[in-house]
Amino acid sequence: MFRITARTVLELGSELISSDIIAFYELIKNGFDAGTKNGVEVRFDIILTKAIGQRLAREAGKIDQAAENSAQLLKELKAIVDGEILESASKEALTSFRALIDAAATPAALVDALTDGMRQFNTITIKDTGSGMSALDLEDNFLVIGTGSRKKAIDAALASGTDKAPYLGEKGIGRLSAMRLGEQLHVETAKISDTHFNLLEIDWRIFNTVDAMLDEIDVKPSLGELKPFPDWSGTTIVISDLTENWFKDRVFEMGDREFSRLTDPFEDPGVRPRIAVFWNGDRVPVASMSRSLLEAAHAHVSGKYSINEGEPSLKITTDIADLGFPHPREVRTIVLDRADLEGAIIGKDDHIDDRALIDVGPFEFEAHWFNRRRLPLKDAVGEKLAIRDEQEKWSGNLLFRDLFRVFPYGEEEDDWLELDRRALRRSGYLLNRTQFVGRTQISRITNPALLDQTNREGLRVTPEQRVLLLIMRFAVQDQLGQAIGEVEKQYKAQKIDLGDAQKQVTRMEDRAKTALTRIRRFSPPDAEEAIADIQQTLAEFSQFAAQARERIAQVEQEGRQMVEMAGIGLMVEVVAHELARSTESALRALEKLKDADVPDRLRGQIATLRAEMKSINKRVRVLDPMSVSGRQRTELFSLNQLVNDTIAAHASQFERHRITPIIHLPEKTVRIRAVKGMIVQILENLISNSVYWLDIRGKRENFKPEIRISVGSSPPTLVFEDNGRGVAVENQEAVFKMFFSLRDSKRRRGLGLFIARDAAEHHGGTLNLDDYRDPQTGRLHRFTLELPEGLQQ
Structure with missing residues (x-):
């Protein structure tokens, strides 16, 4: 069985109560847990501030008792002490303190009087009019560190379905707060059923005996005087031998800045739990929020x-x-x-x-x-x-x-x-x-x-x-x-900041290059051709990204093109992520195989990486029309073929996410004259959204993710839907707003659909989220891109 040393209590107190305001907070909460009828009072009764008292004690220690003028110096110093005494302190404390000072016949006695007087008569009192504690409560609860009584009551309240907690705290360590404030603790408490006060005295210094065990420290409650009247109940905690230097300005500052935030300042003062703070009998304002x-x-x-x-x-x-x-x-x-x-x-x-x-x-x-x-x-x-x-x-x-x-x-x-x-x-x-x-x-x-x-x-x-x-x-x-x-x-005119996207692309490129360099080291000689293909793909992507970044810098001051650049930056970032992911994934697999005699499996890993790189290569080539020069060039192209090329470019991604693309194209190809890059961008952004939300649903349900794309003519139309979670009806238009996103914090951009709709409107078309509600989810899943009749050729 474990045994606990007495000084462990001191360690607990110092570790768990990290500041003065938390110490007050714990003691104040205890009063409210006891059901106090008119709040909790905190009273500072300071006869001489600790800093001044210690300075005067040092001055007294310098007096040479053997000197001829020692008596005169002692008298003068006593006069100085008397002048520093705070007359606003309680009369009882003032009378007792002055008696100690007056009785000091030597400089050494004055040092002791100053020290002992401050220890005894500088006090902090926390008082409540709650239910109080019996002698048994003191023994079985207050003196039991980590008592489970409140935890049991809270658990019972949770089980009962009540909407009010019986206690604010439950750990049973709040009483250790007193040791943060002072070395001496005096508790005076009583329940209505008690006839006398129940007393408890604790000197925390006795716990600092190096070899003493906790069960050797004798701390027991005792019986006090008669209560003032039969139905009186409550608890008064008096802390003395204070550890800190308390002075008026500090306490008033705490009332304004710290005590004022212990309870909710947003609430009406009549609702807030009452905490009354006093400095030598004067009320300290506890601020309320206007x-x-x-x-x-x-x-x-x-x-x-x-x-x-x-x-x-x-x-x-x-x-x-x-x-x-x-x-x-x-x-x-x-x-x-x-x-x-x-x-x-x-x-x-x-x-x-x-x-x-x-x-x-x-x-x-x-x-x-x-x-x-x-x-x-x-x-x-x-x-x-x-x-x-x-x-x-x-x-x-x-x-x-x-x-x-x-x-x-x-x-x-x-x-x-x-x-x-x-x-x-x-x-x-x-x-x-x-x-x-x-x-x-x-x-x-x-x-x-x-x-x-x-x-x-x-x-x-x-x-x-x-x-x-x-x-x-x-x-x-x-x-x-x-x-x-x-x-x-x-x-107000604003610029779109693409700094994050550009930095992200650069980091992704660096990661891919590093991974590829290490792959070369692990690869067999006959994999050189595959590695060359991969190197070429990376080079083409880097060139494409560099052109995009250069163009972004050129048009940084141009309003509409900044939106276009945001679209390019977004798509480049997506492809860069795929590039880095593919190379690093292959590297991890190759590192596991490097010491094994498995050349066929090694070749298989290289082949897989090569296939993924080809897919990325396709995506780079599909995205190429999104460059500014390409985006602004109207051309005649097949909408059917563009859909097929885009889906092919995502083949490895769809396979990785187990997504089945279902494409419905008319027998007669739909040819349109438009800015091809913008149409690509619309489709890319729709796919990016779908992949995320299909993953979300797939992690929580057993279903087969699908993306459905259909193309129609007269007018040229592209319908895109998936079987993910869909969009709430109230967000039907919000999803197209700039920066609106319900993705998680790592993936939250909020530009994709905004840019996609902007691209559609550039052609005189529309991109909408249809009113049709999926019967299973009750939400919206179907996006429709409709272009003007005049674009069809």
């Missing part, structure tokens, strides 16, 4: 995540109020059901179990964005309110459980929504954490899987915690960012 601050925000996003009859849904509303240039107020709402959430939040990498979408439970959030450079002073309720200062004070996206703070979310150095990292890569308006004032609300009962880490460094890392983070990042980074971007695009 609604005027939120009304002054330049943009807002809010959302509600719900679980209805076992199905998750997410509703997000964005409100773009004022971006600093003329535009109407733009309020938009998007609703995501399970299918959309599986694509946007879970993705296709299998890092999170789908069940987490349910187990995370319902929650709500709001975030208000401020362009800090444009924050003025505004009048609010008849007084000048410095909006900038208020925004700075409340900045951060806070997390609250049952109205109480979950640390460290929203702290100055915490970037849990990864806003700063994304802001570095974003052009235009930055969305960084200091510009937001926001909150997310969860509950112990409705979100039982979202538990705090024991060290208060955030939620435990679980699939449900990951879902919460991804939903919040999706709403704030993507949806709000997208809404701002759309307003910018519509009402």
Whole structure:
């Protein structure tokens, strides 16, 4: 059986309670868990600040008692001590402290009096009027570290179906918070059924005995005085021998900045749990958030995540109020059901179990964005309110459980929504954490899987915690960012930033070249011809990518062509990814075979790679008309043949994803005069979307993925559909908006369908998502490209 040393308790306290405000937070929460009837009071009673007291003790230590003037110096120093005493401290503390100082007859005695007086009479008191504790409660619960009593009560509440948690905490370690604040702990408590107070005294220093075992430390409750009246109940915790230097400005600053954020400041003051802080009897203001601050925000996003009859849904509303240039107020709402959430939040990498979408439970959030450079002073309720200062004070996206703070979310150095990292890569308006004032609300009962880490460094890392983070990042980074971007695009001239795509293509090329160099080293001599073919494909792609990049740079200032370049960049990036994936996949296989005597299998691997490279070569050649010179050149071509060539170019990709393409072409070929590259781009973007969503459905259901393409004439028409998850009816038009995407965060671009529709409209045609609802999914699956009659030849 394990035995525990006494000093382990001190180690636990120092590791688990990492700051003063968390120590207060734990002790305050205990009061609310006890059902306090009028909140919790925190009282600082400081007779002499620790820093001044220690300085005066050092001065007393310098007095030479043998010197002739020592008595005079001692008297003068006592006068200085008296002048430093805080007269606002309690009368009892002042009287006792002055008695110690006056009784000091020598400099050494004055040093002891200063030290002992501050240890005894500088105190912090946390008081509640809750249910209190009996002597048995002190013995069996308070003195049991990690007690399971609250955990059992919470589990029972969860099982009963109640909507209110009986306790805020459950770990049974909150009492260790007291040791963070001071070495001495005095507990005075009673239940209604008690006639006397129950007392507990703990000197945390005795736990620091090196060889002492925990069971050797004798700490027991005792019986105190009679209660003031029979139905009195509650708990008073007095902490002394304080470890920190407490002074008025520091406590008032904590009231303004830290105590004010322990409970949800977005709520009406009448709803917020009452925390009253006092400094030497004077009430310390605990700040409340002004609604005027939120009304002054330049943009807002809010959302509600719900679980209805076992199905998750997410509703997000964005409100773009004022971006600093003329535009109407733009309020938009998007609703995501399970299918959309599986694509946007879970993705296709299998890092999170789908069940987490349910187990995370319902929650709500709001975030208000401020362009800090444009924050003025505004009048609010008849007084000048410095909006900038208020925004700075409340900045951060806070997390609250049952109205109480979950640390460290929203702290100055915490970037849990990864806003700063994304802001570095974003052009235009930055969305960084200091510009937001926001909150997310969860509950112990409705979100039982979202538990705090024991060290208060955030939620435990679980699939449900990951879902919460991804939903919040999706709403704030993507949806709000997208809404701002759309307003910018519509009402203010903007450029499309292709820097990310260009860097990505360069990285993919480098990866492919590196892999190919190593493949040469592992390959048998008779594979040289195949390697040469692969090298040629890579060279052709590199040349194509370089031309695209060069042209992008040339037209960087031209509005419409920037959209065209975005399309090229998107497609080049897709092909670059395929190129890197193919070469690296073959390299991994070859490395496994390099020491084995399996030349036939080795040749087979080279042959497979060669086939994939030929497929990529076809894709490069199909994409070649998408170059700017090609895109702007109208030519006569067969729509039938273009579909066949495009499908052939994707053959290895379809095989890898187990997708069956089903093509219906008319017997008489449909010939059109159009910009071939644009038509290719439309088809490529539709295929790219389908592959992703077919993968999503395939990972969660047993079905055979299919893509169906049909071509018609009079007018020239291309109908494209798949049997994936489809598109929600409410997003029928949204999917064509710039930056709208419900793919996971790694693959979220939001340009493909926007560019595809733009290409269709360039020809006077249309690209729409049909109203037809699939009987199985109830969603939209069918895209129709219709070109004008005049294009058919």
